[in-house]
Amino acid sequence: MSNYSIKDLEQLSGIKAHTLRIWEQRYNLLKPKRTETNIRFYDDEDLKLILNVALLNDNGFKISKIAKMNFEDMKTEVLKLTDRSFAYDDQIHSLIIAMVELDEDRFEKIISTNILKIGFEMSMLNIIYPFLSKIGVLWQTGSIHPGQEHFISNLVRQKLIVAIDGQLYTGGGKKFLLFLPEGELHEISLLFSCYLLKSSGHKVIYLGQNTPREDLNSVYSVHKPDYLVTVITTSPSGPQVQDYLDYLSKKFQESEILVSGYQIIGQDLEIPANVHVMHYLKDIKEYLLSLTHVA
Numbered sequence: 001m002s003n004y005s006i007k008d009l010e011q012l013s014g015i016k017a018h019t020l021r022i023w024e025q026r027y028n029l030l031k032p033k034r035t036e037t038n039i040r041f042y043d044d045e046d047l048k049l050i051l052n053v054a055l056l057n058d059n060g061f062k063i064s065k066i067a068k069m070n071f072e073d074m075k076t077e078v079l080k081l082t083d084r085s086f087a088y089d090d091q092i093h094s095l096i097i098a099m100v101e102l103d104e105d106r107f108e109k110i111i112s113t114n115i116l117k118i119g120f121e122m123s124m125l126n127i128i129y130p131f132l133s134k135i136g137v138l139w140q141t142g143s144i145h146p147g148q149e150h151f152i153s154n155l156v157r158q159k160l161i162v163a164i165d166g167q168l169y170t171g172g173g174k175k176f177l178l179f180l181p182e183g184e185l186h187e188i189s190l191l192f193s194c195y196l197l198k199s200s201g202h203k204v205i206y207l208g209q210n211t212p213r214e215d216l217n218s219v220y221s222v223h224k225p226d227y228l229v230t231v232i233t234t235s236p237s238g239p240q241v242q243d244y245l246d247y248l249s250k251k252f253q254e255s256e257i258l259v260s261g262y263q264i265i266g267q268d269l270e271i272p273a274n275v276h277v278m279h280y281l282k283d284i285k286e287y288l289l290s291l292t293h294v295a
Helices: 006-013 017-027 044-058 071-084 088-101 104-118 120-141 146-165 188-199 213-223 239-251 281-290
Strands: 175-181 203-211 227-231 256-260 275-277
Touching: 006 017, 006 044, 006 120, 044 071, 044 088, 071 088, 088 104, 088 120, 088 146, 104 120, 104 146, 120 146, 120 188, 120 281, 146 188, 175 188, 175 213, 188 203, 188 227, 188 281, 203 213, 239 256, 239 275, 256 281
Parallel strands: 175 203, 175 227, 227 256, 256 275
Antiparallel strands: none
């Protein structure tokens, strides 16, 4: 079970902390617990409740009516809404609820239905990746326990691998080498980059997680890619990130290097000339469109 602050609930539900406190006092919606040092916190049940409340409220239910519902009635109404609504925020809320409940069937249904309705790429860009970004900060701070992270990551990873396998290379395009640094295991963004590149007709050499420098060097020497792509979420970190970027820039001077991730974006780094920071996955898509079109 995870513990959440009221700011965590705000981050995940989209309801301001001030509003949550008013609802708590006026309608007795939430019952926060307290640590031994008297700090308020909320648990998974509180999070599920407030996510359901947020979804219903966003779809026209008055808070006074919602407060009178029991949890099962509330859940029934939410399921009806998410089955017929394709608003991105509603789908993201539903994914968060499925994550907290570790409900694989529900998570699978939400993703598969959206892929059928709007396509894989649009589902990733507008639902799955915003969902991952929404809870990403909580992973970093430990508010979400590792079991929930593994549950989500593995399900999304499976979808990405199936989508990537469906993209066949027919020749032409640029050559991209994709990898994660040593110690880096967060692969979702790199896998989606692989999908975007392959679906755009480019050649991809995929090394994946935890790539030692000597392995990267040996593969590079064989394939001589036009571009290297990496994502740094946890490793390296701190001052080691600048050292790693400088190493990549000097070692692979003949290639352009696309980098992204929590340790890159918004950090005080000196970006070498052949290194380009991708702030969002849409940046990669736009970057691809700037290259020579491949039929």
